[in-house]
Amino acid sequence: EVQLVQSGAEVKKPGESLKISCKGSGYRFTTYWIAWVRQMPGKGLEWMGIINPGDSDTRYSPSFQGQVAISADKSITTAYLQWSSLKASDYGMYYCARRSSDVSTWTLDYWGQGTLVTVSS
């Protein structure tokens, strides 16, 4: 069974750093890209970026380029989303999702349960 299990909720202060994780299991981790998607409270879905865990090829949405860093450690089948200096506006739910095997399309077929990030002084 394909599973993406994300790390737990975080409460941080503005200016602090944070790294959240997404562990894949039940499939060959290096074969499928992993995306990160933000959902601010009461709002829609925003694609942040995507990484190929096999070779670490990473693409970012222009809206998030330079604001976050996406990485992966294939030895432990885990992808990461990282901030070096959080802002209050980073408050939201963050989902990881797997890109489907059809490489002609950027379809997200399995999703993690989400990690809630709260940033407050």
Next chain:
Amino acid sequence: DIQMTQSPSSLSASVGDRVTITCRASQYLTRYLNWYQQKPGKAPKLLIYSASSLQSGVPSRFSGSGSGTDFTLTISSLQPEDFATYYCQQSYINPLTFGGGTKVEIK
């Protein structure tokens, strides 16, 4: 970026109703359009990919159609478990973009 516009933003319907949600893209997508369902407090779930292909395990009352810039998600007979928010997403080119969502509520 490709802009995705969904309509309506919300609708009220009764169990058994036929429901149609539309999605329009600002650029030509061929059939690179997906639909997701999100229930409160839960992660999105893929329903339809490539405009009209049903994801494994999704009930056949869900269907998708369209190509180019105009797409439709139809629920043929609304069930209690279908009350949720639905999002379209273009899967053609990065950055991936989603529609604003359509909330389906109980009438």
